[in-house]
Every structure is written in structure tokens, then in C-alpha cells.
Amino acid sequence: SGTLRLILGDQLTETLPILQDAARSEDIILMAEVKEEATYVKHHKKKIAFLFSAMRHFAEGLKRNNYQVRYRCYDDEENQGSLLKEVQLALEQTGCNKVIVTAPGEYRLLKSMEQWENQLGVPVTILEDSRFYSTTAEFDEWAQDRKTMRMEFFYREMRKKTGVLMEDGNPVGGKWNYDEKNRESLPASKSVPEPTTFSPDDITESVIALVENEFAGHFGDLSPFHFAVTREQALTVLEEFIEQRLPEFGKYQDAMRHNAPWLFHSHLSFYINCGLLSPREVIEQAEAAYHAGTAPLNSVEGFIRQILGWREFVRGFYWHYMPGLATDNYFNADRDLPDFFWDGYTNMNCMRQCITDTKNNAYAHHIQRLMVIGNFSLLTELDPVQVQQWYLLVYADAYEWVELPNVSAMILFADGGNLASKPYAASGSYINRMSDYCKNCGYSVSKKTGEKACPFNYLYWRFLDKNKDKLKDNPRMGLVYKSYERMDDTKIQAMRDDGAIFLRKISNNEEV
Numbered sequence: 001s002g003t004l005r006l007i008l009g010d011q012l013t014e015t016l017p018i019l020q021d022a023a024r025s026e027d028i029i030l031m032a033e034v035k036e037e038a039t040y041v042k043h044h045k046k047k048i049a050f051l052f053s054a055m056r057h058f059a060e061g062l063k064r065n066n067y068q069v070r071y072r073c074y075d076d077e078e079n080q081g082s083l084l085k086e087v088q089l090a091l092e093q094t095g096c097n098k099v100i101v102t103a104p105g106e107y108r109l110l111k112s113m114e115q116w117e118n119q120l121g122v123p124v125t126i127l128e129d130s131r132f133y134s135t136t137a138e139f140d141e142w143a144q145d146r147k148t149m150r151m152e153f154f155y156r157e158m159r160k161k162t163g164v165l166m167e168d169g170n171p172v173g174g175k176w177n178y179d180e181k182n183r184e185s186l187p188a189s190k191s192v193p194e195p196t197t198f199s200p201d202d203i204t205e206s207v208i209a210l211v212e213n214e215f216a217g218h219f220g221d222l223s224p225f226h227f228a229v230t231r232e233q234a235l236t237v238l239e240e241f242i243e244q245r246l247p248e249f250g251k252y253q254d255a256m257r258h259n260a261p262w263l264f265h266s267h268l269s270f271y272i273n274c275g276l277l278s279p280r281e282v283i284e285q286a287e288a289a290y291h292a293g294t295a296p297l298n299s300v301e302g303f304i305r306q307i308l309g310w311r312e313f314v315r316g317f318y319w320h321y322m323p324g325l326a327t328d329n330y331f332n333a334d335r336d337l338p339d340f341f342w343d344g345y346t347n348m349n350c351m352r353q354c355i356t357d358t359k360n361n362a363y364a365h366h367i368q369r370l371m372v373i374g375n376f377s378l379l380t381e382l383d384p385v386q387v388q389q390w391y392l393l394v395y396a397d398a399y400e401w402v403e404l405p406n407v408s409a410m411i412l413f414a415d416g417g418n419l420a421s422k423p424y425a426a427s428g429s430y431i432n433r434m435s436d437y438c439k440n441c442g443y444s445v446s447k448k449t450g451e452k453a454c455p456f457n458y459l460y461w462r463f464l465d466k467n468k469d470k471l472k473d474n475p476r477m478g479l480v481y482k483s484y485e486r487m488d489d490t491k492i493q494a495m496r497d498d499g500a501i502f503l504r505k506i507s508n509n510e511e512v
């Protein structure tokens with residue numbers, strides 16, 4: 001009797017160690033679309049359609065390669081509703097007498113799987129996920145004895161360990177980081193490339209119909225659906241990114257533009273996170289573009305740092321700090337999310353744009369997530385748990401291991417600074433410098449207080465004022481607190497008053 005080999009929706013690659021010694025004649029590969037995973041937060045409709053379609057295509061590929069696949073569709077009558085129950089039924093019906101699975105990306109599911117052996121009464125082996133460059137144990141070792149953990153130092157270790165962008169033990173070009181070249185705003189005349197898109201095939205069409213039926217109450221627009229859903233298509237996205245977007249990725253990495261959600265970003269996170277692409281092949285291709293002279297070093301290094309640095313770092317950070325990270329709340333923030341997080345109806349054009357992009361595409365690029373929606377969530381003291389759930393459900397690339405550190409530790413500073421050296425708080429002038437949003441806004445970015453003043457302006461100073469005991473000794477906050485000290489009391493009081501009015505409005509879901 002064989003082994004039941006479970007593959008989760010974000011493990012769609014034949015390189016998984018659990019497949020390497022599979023006996024194709026007797027082992028069963030189990031994949032299941034289940035209510036528990038699809039509704040533990042109410043994921044964006046597009047995210048569910050994307051994953052179910054990618055899962056179905058992947059299962060077809062396994063069958064073509066002669067694996068015996070047991071695939072459970074969401075609307076099968078016998079659907080058991082949870083992974084555990086699907087595994088249980090599969091054991092009963094196939095005669096398999098052991099289970100093997102790749103470690104899941106989320107803490108909640110790992111903790112549950114650790115009980116499976118007891119619950120099922122058969123051996124359950126959980127293998128390490130081989131898709132990362134570093135193991136969680138390596139991160140823990142690196143983190144030991146460090147008072148603060150900065151991505152930059154972890155990243156340098158990863159460069160040395162992998163040899164990526166290294167030359168005789170030194171970083172290519174002589175520097176580890178070229179971020180000072182990566183902060184340009186986008187000139188109005190600059191045209192941006194089209195994102196890589198695909199038309200839905202029959203499998204995707206039927207998944208779209210299913211999602212419309214079963215998940216009608218979930219957030220987000222299902223159509224138009226144009227994600228890649230196979231490895232071949234994902235490779236096309238990678239190819240077009242390397243050719244068309246990578247060369248200017250670095251320069252415009254932090255820029256934002258009205259009605260331009262994709263810009264020079266790769267939109268590869270969906271595919272890397274669910275397994276259709278490996279981070280290694282993505283990095284290899286980016287590095288090759290530099291050596292071939294088709295993309296400059298600031299772009300290539302900046303891009304590689306996101307994956308070899310940030311992506312690996314947040315994953316190690318997540319496992320190091322769970323479960324506490326999920327409930328950290330350094331600023332004791334407790335406001336409910338305003339309704340416009342769901343419908344985008346606000347006069348603040350930057351927030352309207354970023355939320356509408358998110359609703360349409362299950363995607364927003366990094367600086368929208370960080371400096372607009374994230375900055376707003378920090379300054380208005382939104383409840384970290386609600387913010388985390390929002391980010392986990394709205395983006396098609398979101399799994400808790402990558403989402404939670406970015407939300408809790410990066411945007412909300414809810415862990416008090418284990419990840420970020422200071423809160424990513426900013427006034428409207430940052431958003432104005434990096435975007436054209438303010439030109440189309442009902443608020444005035446140059447006004448600091450009073451009617452029509454940009455809310456980010458007074459909220460920013462109110463936040464610094466309110467939290468000065470927690471922040472003023474932070475060496476990276478020295479300059480801003482100097483400016484704060486120079487402000488006269490009436491100005492500070494006006495920021496407090498306008499801030500209080502605004503916060504009351506969003507608590508009552510009045511129009512802002």
C-alpha cells in the first residue's frame with residue numbers, strides 16, 4: 001500500500017522533495033479545494049479563481065506525467081471541507097497507509113498538521129519547503145544574539161552564501177546596495193509597458209463560474225481575469241519582465257501613477273509564491289540580464305534584493321516571531337477599518353486609487369501597499385489584526401508568512417522595531433513627490449491644517465506628537481523631532497484638533 005502525498009495550493013511545483021521518490025504506480029497525489037482554506041479569511045475572488053485554476057492545471061500536468069492524482073473540486077458533492085478530512089477519506093478509500101506533505105507556509109496550518117498523526121493514526125511526515133534559499137533554522141541562527149535584525153545584513157550574508165551578484169568575494173560593482181538610484185518619480189511623459197496578460201481557457205472559465213457562485217460575498221472583482229495559471233504562462237510573464245520592465249524597474253521602483261497599477265514591477269509574486277516559478281530561476285534570469293548588458297545594475301540589484309533579501313528575510317522573521325507577531329500592538333491601536341477599505345469611496349485620491357487597484361486586480365505594487373494604505377493604517381491607528389486580515393485577503397500573492405511581517409512589523413511598527421529601524425510614517429509631501437495622485441485630489445497637499453488640508457499632513461504630525469515618548473530617542477527620528485520641537489504650540493494644537501476630527505469621522509464611517 002502506497003503513500004498519500006498531499007500538495008497544497010501554494011506548492012505547485014514538481015521539484016518538491018515529496019515528489020522525488022514517489023512510486024507512480026502505487027502512491028496517490030492528493031490536491032483539494034476546500035472551504036477551510038478558501039474562507040479562513042474571505043480571500044479576494046480573483047485570488048481564489050487564480051489558485052483553483054492554477055491547482056487544476058498543475059494536477060493535469062501531474063496526470064500527464066503519469067502520477068495518480070486524486071483531485072477534489074470545490075463543488076464535488078463529497079467535498080469534506082477541510083484538508084484533514086480530505087486526507088482522512090483518501091486514506092480510507094485508497095488504502096494508502098502513510099502521509100507525506102511539504103511544510104505549509106502558514107503557522108496555523110503547520111500547528112494543525114503537527115496533530116494529524118494522532119488524529120489519523122498513520123505516520124505523517126512533514127518535509128521542509130525546499131523552495132527557499134535559506135531554512136528557518138538558518139535564520140534563527142543568524143538572528144540569535146542580535147538585538148536588532150536588519151534585512152540589509154541578512155541580505156549580504158545571502159549574497160555571500162549564494163554567490164549571486166558577487167565577484168571574487170565582493171559585490172559586483174563594488175557596492176551591496178544601489179537604492180539611492182532607485183527613488184525617481186515618473187515623469188508625466190514617460191510611457192509604461194503593458195502588463196503581461198492571458199485569456200482564460202476552459203478550466204479557468206469554469207473556475208470563474210464556480211467562484212461567482214460559491215464566493216459571491218467575497219471582496220473584489222473577478223473580471224477581467226488575466227493572470228497566468230500555468231508554469232508556461234508564468235515563464236512568459238518572467239520573460240517579458242526581464243525584457244520590458246526590468247531595465248527601468250530600479251529607477252521607478254518607488255513611483256506611483258494614477259490609473260497605472262503595474263508600472264515597471266514584475267508582477268511575479270503570485271507565481272513565485274504559489275510555486276509556478278522558483279525564486280532561483282527568477283534571480284538567475286535577472287542576473288543574466290545584467291551580465292548580458294540588457295539591464296543596469298541598479299535595477300538588477302534592486303530587484304534581486306527584493307527576492308534574495310526581503311522575501312527570504314520576512315519568511316525567517318515570520319517563523320522566528322510567531323505566534324506573537326500576530327497580536328503585537330506597540331501603539332495600542334484599536335480603530336476598526338473604515339468602510340472605504342472595501343469600496344474605495346473616499347475623497348483622498350491616493351487611497352481611492354490604491355484600494356480601487358486592489359479591488360480590480362488583487363494587486364497593488366509595493367509602494368502603494370507601504371506608503372499609501374500602510375501609512376494611512378499606521379497614522380489612523382487601525383487595529384493591527386483587522387489590517388493584517390485585510391492584507392491577507394485582498395492580494396492574490398498573500399500568504400501569512402509573507403504578509404504578516406510586512407503588515408505587523410513593516411507598516412504598523414506593531415512589534416516595536418524588530419524589523420524596521422523606524423516607523424514608515426510620512427506626510428502628504430512624500431506621496432506628492434512619488435506620484436501624480438495629489439493633482440487629482442479634493443484635498444490640498446500643500447495645506448497642513450484646516451479645511452481641505454491633506455489628512456496625511458496633520459495625521460503625520462499628530463502621530464509624532466502622540467507617540468513622542470516611544471519614538472523621540474530613536475536615532476533615525478532625530479531630525480523630524482527637531483522640526484517638531486521648532487513648531488509653535490498653536491500649530492501643534494491645530495494638528496491635534498484636525499487629527500481628532502478626522503479620526504472621529506472615520507470611526508463613524510463619515511465621508512472623508
Ligand code: FAD
Nearest residue numbers: 265266267268269306310311365366369370397398403406
Ligand atoms: P516587484 O516589485 O516586482 O518585486 C519583485 C519580487 O520581490 C516580488 O515578486 C516579491 O517576491 C519580492 N518582494 C518585494 N518586496 C517584498 C517584501 N517586502 N517582502 C517579501 N517579498 C518581497 N508580498 C507578497 O508576496 N505577499 C504579500 O502578501 C505581501 N504583502 C505585503 C503587505 C505590505 C503591507 C507590504 C508593504 C508589502 C507586501 N508584500 C507582499 C511585498 C511586496 O509589496 C509584494 O511582493 C510586491 O508588491 C509584489 O508585486 P511584484 O511581484 O510586482 O513585485
Ligand code: DLZ
Nearest residue numbers: 008009010032033034037038104105106
Ligand atoms: C489560499 C488557498 C486557497 C484560497 N484555497 C486553497 C485550497 O482550497 N486548497 C489548498 O490546498 N490550498 C489553498 N490555499 C492555499 C493555502 O491556504 C496555503 O497552502 C496555506 O495557507 C499555507 O501557506
Ligand code: SF4
Nearest residue numbers: 348350428438441454
Ligand atoms: Fe493623498 Fe493628500 Fe495627495 Fe490627496 S493630497 S492624494 S490625500 S496625499
